[in-house]
Amino acid sequence: MHIPRRTGPKLFAAATALVAGTVGAILTVGTAGAATSTLTPTSLTTTAGTTGGQDVSTLATQDLSGTTDNSDNYVELQGHTASTAYAGYLTYTVPSSITPSSVNGLQLKVNYRGPATAQQTWTWSVYDWNTSSWVTLGTNAGAPAWGNWKVLTFTAGGTLPHEIQAGTGAVRIRITSNNAADDADLDYAGLNVSSTAATPSATGTPTSSAPTAVWKPAKTTRLQYQLQPSSTGSSAAGGIQVGICAVPYTGGSCVKPGAYGIDLYGPDGTTPNAAAVQSIHASGAKAICYVDGGTWEQWRPDAAAFPASLLGNGVAGGPDGQPWPGEKWFDIRNTSVLLPLIDARVAKCQNAGFDAVEFDNVDSYRNNPGFPVTAANQLTYNKGLAGLAHNHNLSVALKNDLDQVPDLVGSFDFAINESCQEYNECNTLAPFLNAGKAVFQIEYSDDGSSAGGTCPAANSAGRAAIIKTLDLNATPWTPCQ
Numbered sequence: 001m002h003i004p005r006r007t008g009p010k011l012f013a014a015a016t017a018l019v020a021g022t023v024g025a026i027l028t029v030g031t032a033g034a035a036t037s038t039l040t041p042t043s044l045t046t047t048a049g050t051t052g053g054q055d056v057s058t059l060a061t062q063d064l065s066g067t068t069d070n071s072d073n074y075v076e077l078q079g080h081t082a083s084t085a086y087a088g089y090l091t092y093t094v095p096s097s098i099t100p101s102s103v104n105g106l107q108l109k110v111n112y113r114g115p116a117t118a119q120q121t122w123t124w125s126v127y128d129w130n131t132s133s134w135v136t137l138g139t140n141a142g143a144p145a146w147g148n149w150k151v152l153t154f155t156a157g158g159t160l161p162h163e164i165q166a167g168t169g170a171v172r173i174r175i176t177s178n179n180a181a182d183d184a185d186l187d188y189a190g191l192n193v194s195s196t197a198a199t200p201s202a203t204g205t206p207t208s209s210a211p212t213a214v215w216k217p218a219k220t221t222r223l224q225y226q227l228q229p230s231s232t233g234s235s236a237a238g239g240i241q242v243g244i245c246a247v248p249y250t251g252g253s254c255v256k257p258g259a260y261g262i263d264l265y266g267p268d269g270t271t272p273n274a275a276a277v278q279s280i281h282a283s284g285a286k287a288i289c290y291v292d293g294g295t296w297e298q299w300r301p302d303a304a305a306f307p308a309s310l311l312g313n314g315v316a317g318g319p320d321g322q323p324w325p326g327e328k329w330f331d332i333r334n335t336s337v338l339l340p341l342i343d344a345r346v347a348k349c350q351n352a353g354f355d356a357v358e359f360d361n362v363d364s365y366r367n368n369p370g371f372p373v374t375a376a377n378q379l380t381y382n383k384g385l386a387g388l389a390h391n392h393n394l395s396v397a398l399k400n401d402l403d404q405v406p407d408l409v410g411s412f413d414f415a416i417n418e419s420c421q422e423y424n425e426c427n428t429l430a431p432f433l434n435a436g437k438a439v440f441q442i443e444y445s446d447d448g449s450s451a452g453g454t455c456p457a458a459n460s461a462g463r464a465a466i467i468k469t470l471d472l473n474a475t476p477w478t479p480c481q
Contacts, residue, residue, distance in 0.1 A: 036105070037098065039171075039191045041090040042384060043335040044075065049086035049177075052076030055376070056090075062111050062188035064149050074113075074187040079120075079177045086177045089127070090189055091336035094169035096347070096391045098195045103164060105194030106156035108137055108173060114184030116145040120177050122184055124154055127172040130162035134174055140184070149187060167347070168340035169391075214395040215286055215355040216413050217259055217438040219462050222479045223416075224257035225442055227290055227472040229267045229276065238276030239267040241474035242283050248479045249455035255479060261288040261358060261416065261440075264349055270301040272352035286356065288397065288416075289349035293342055293385050294361030298326035305341055310334060312370025315361070329361075329369035332381040339381075343388045350392040357389045358397040358416055366403070379407055386411040397440070402428040414438040421454050422447055426463065433462050441465035445476070455480035 040060035044051070054075045064073055079086035094103075108124060115122075117140055125134035137154035144150065156163060164171055171191060177184070229239025236242065240262050245254035260280050266273035277287040296303065296311050310331050314323025330338055342359075349357050362385065364371075365378040382401065386408075389396035398405070398412040402425050405415070409431040420426040421443055429439045441463045443449035451467050458465035458480050467478040 035098075036192055036194045037095065039092040039094065039193060041173075041189055041191075042093055042339065043091045044088060045091070045334070045336050046077075046086075046088035049077065049079045049082040049084050049088070049180075051078060051088075057380075059090075059186060059189040062151075062190075064111060064113075064187040066148050067113075068149070074185045076183055076185050077122075077175060077177075078183045079180045080182045082180075084180050086175070086180075086183075088176075089172045089174040089336075092171040092173070092191045093339070093343075093387070093391075094164050094171060094193055096169060098169070098193060100161035100164040100166060100169075102195040103160045103193060104196055105192070106160055106163060106171070107192040107194075108154045108156070108189070109192065110152050110154075110189045111149050111187035112140055112143055112152050112184065113149045113187070114140065114143070114146065115182040116143060117141050119145060120179055120181045120184075123174075123176050123178070124152075125174040125176070126156050126158075126163050127174065128158060128162045129165045130159070135163070137173075165340065168343050170336070170340050172336075214390065214393060214413065216395055217286065217356075217440075219433065219436070219438045219464065220481075221258040221286075221438055221440075221464055222255060222481075223259050223261060223288075223440040223442075223464060223466055224474075224477055225261045225440075225466065225468055225472060226474050227261070227263050229263060229265075229273060231474045236474075237279035238262075238273040240273070240276040240279065242276070242279045242285075244474060244477055246477050246479060248481050249451040250459070250481045256283070257285055257477075257479075259286045259288055259356075259440075261290060263290045264345065264352070264354075265301070269299065272348045274352040277353040281353070287354045288356045288358050289346075289352070289354035289394070290358050290360065291342070291345050291349065292361055293359030294330055294332065294364050296328045296330060302341070302344065305344075306330075307337065310338055313368055316368065329364050329367065329371070331369070331371045332364055332373060333371060333377050335381060335384055339384050339388065342385065343391075346388045346392050346394065350394060354394060356395040356397060356413070357392075358399055359385045360399050362399055363401040363403075375404065379404060382408055383411050398432075405429060405431050409435055409437070412437075414440065416440045416442070418442045419444060419447065419449070421457065421465075422449055426457070426461065429463065430461075439463045443467055444470050446470045451478050451480065 044056040077086050122140040124137040135158045231241035245256050247254050280287045296306050312329040315327045318324035362382050365373045365375050386396045395413040397414050397416045399416050414437050415432045432439050443454045446469050465480040
């Protein structure tokens with residue numbers, strides 16, 4: 001089972017994957033029963049050769065024409081520079097609202113500048129998940145040798161539903177050169193997905209933006225945080241005590257939670273806790289699904305699905321100064337492999353009836369994960385996580401990661417923080433409050449926190465604070481208001 005702990009700025013600060021700052025933007029235009037969505041890539045994974053180091057987010061916008069050469073606005077695919085033919089693939093994520101069987105068109109549009117085919121042929125292919133093979137889309141035929149930027153458009157053939165990975169919505173587009181004679185530049189790479197089952201209106205927002213229908217907690221909502229599903233008795237369901245009521249710090253009658261943060265799984269550690277969610281909903285409250293998005297835990301039922309290449313150092317802060325047993329940091333740079341695996345967890349949250357999801361351990365760049373993770377990598381990954389939640393019609397909480405709050409407040413619907421008052425960090429959460437979004441604050445009496453020392457400042461600032469113990473059982477639970 002999960003061992004609760006503070007996982008934030010107090011831990012140790014510390015193929016090529018090139019990832020974006022804005023993940024998988026979608027522009028959807030359609031009428032009832034039909035739509036075309038334009039996706040931009042969530043990652044570029046290079047398997048031979050290298051790149052110029054640019055962000056794949058530059059591929060989200062077509063902004064170069066003529067012979068303009070602004071290296072900040074394109075991705076350079078380097079074969080000649082690396083003395084090898086280039087090979088790599090872009091990953092796109094089709095929203096869960098579009099089923100593979102409903103797709104009746106895939107069209108790739110790229111803005112290309114580089115050699116002509118006489119010197120070097122660049123080929124684009126789409127992956128068929130059913131046959132484990134690549135289906136050729138087209139080449140750089142017709143593009144001049146380092147002349148004007150050239151828009152190339154390719155229409156996918158084959159069996160289109162097989163080109164979308166079931167369960168994750170992943171589409172892979174491979175880019176290869178036939179020799180090491182030269183490099184090439186890409187300014188844009190949009191994937192148009194046409195489907196018959198979607199019913200959207202015209203929008204133009206990234207996947208990390210929340211659908212209008214998701215639950216967005218009020219700033220006055222009271223949180224109960226019970227990650228250990230161990231309660232028993234008539235008021236407990238799925239190990240969660242739903243009938244809890246306590247007198248707040250401000251006094252008066254006892255009050256009840258308006259939201260419960262609980263683990264995805266119930267007491268057996270393998271079954272999604274739908275029973276607790278149903279009981280929480282029956283009480284008039286909302287359910288937040290705890291998912292570890294940043295570290296691997298060997299006791300989770302899907303642990304074997306994560307390849308060894310994704311697993312780094314152990315997570316510091318365990319007993320006797322040792323790493324936590326059975327827990328390792330993920331390589332969050334490898335979004336094309338990791339995000340689909342996390343998406344499967346989020347799908348379980350949705351299927352169990354949760355209203356929101358909370359991803360833990362989303363600040364590996366400030367720790368010692370065993371990989372050269374940067375702040376930009378973390379932003380990309382965290383925005384990708386927010387997109388997964390929204391694609392499943394769930395709201396999403398930012399857990400800790402205080403240094404990146406200004407960059408993430410637009411992608412997340414509310415915040416959950418542990419011990420910000422203990423470490424004098426609560427002011428960093430002001431962007432959420434200023435945006436009208438709830439901040440759930442948890443302080444631990446084991447670490448010396450008390451209601452008298454926490455609640456006046458939290459109440460004054462508008463944070464919804466509670467006092468808990470580190471075991472994160474049902475009680476004690478002391479809300480500040």
